[in-house]
Amino acid sequence: MPVELVGVGHRFGSGPWLFRSVDARVEAGSVAAVVGPSGSGKSTLLAICAGWMPPAEGTARTSAPARPDLPPRIAWVFQNPHGAPHRTALDHVALPLLAHGVPTRAADERARRLLEEFGLAGAADRSFSTLSGGEAQRLLMARALAGAPDVLLVDEPTAQLDQTTA
Known part of the structure; x- marks a missing residue:
């Protein structure tokens, strides 16, 4: 399981929610697309998947299947x-x-x-x-x-x- 999102939501400060309740699991070797209008938080969701920022709610995990003891590349x-x-x-x-x-x-x-x-x-x-x-x-x-x-x-x-x- 390279990427798993459970109940992920995000907003900046007390601003409006960009997205909420995102549940997704992207397996090794698969391709997934995030689509939506400009400003809907697609790049923010990628930053959460990359571990560059924590979600405002929920959990996001990214792992390296071949090297579970190391952080993913x-x-x-x-x-x-x-x-x-x-x-x-x-x-x-x-x-x-x-x-x-x-x-x-x-x-x-x-x-x-x-x-x-x-x-x-x-x-x-x-x-x-x-x-x-x-x-x-x-x-x-x-x-x-x-x-x-x-x-x-x-x-x-x-x-x-x-x-x-x-």
Whole structure:
């Protein structure tokens, strides 16, 4: 059970409730979508799932099924892509691999494969600041997957993509 929400609700201070009584269980290997109008708390719910903020009511648990004694690896791809402007696309994807102790050569090879899977093979040596919004979004998806997360949270995954790429 990577993510479990029981009776989760949230509001900021004494403001109106964004949502209440959310019960959900997302199993390993499954995909779930949170849909709703702008301002309804979708990003807030993701922050609760990530453990970045506690819910105002209820409980939220995230676990790593293969490593119950360790905290889960959570990757979050934000709605608006952010990266180090002068670092290359390859650098961005290789970073989580290097952080997990993968040797540089192997990290670069794996990063290039991920870039290719996301249609960014030709962008490997380009700096983040030269990428289009859609390219940057796909780059950050590749980077998130490079870290082999237990839970992958993606906020507005197609917001920066054109019809064909989405």
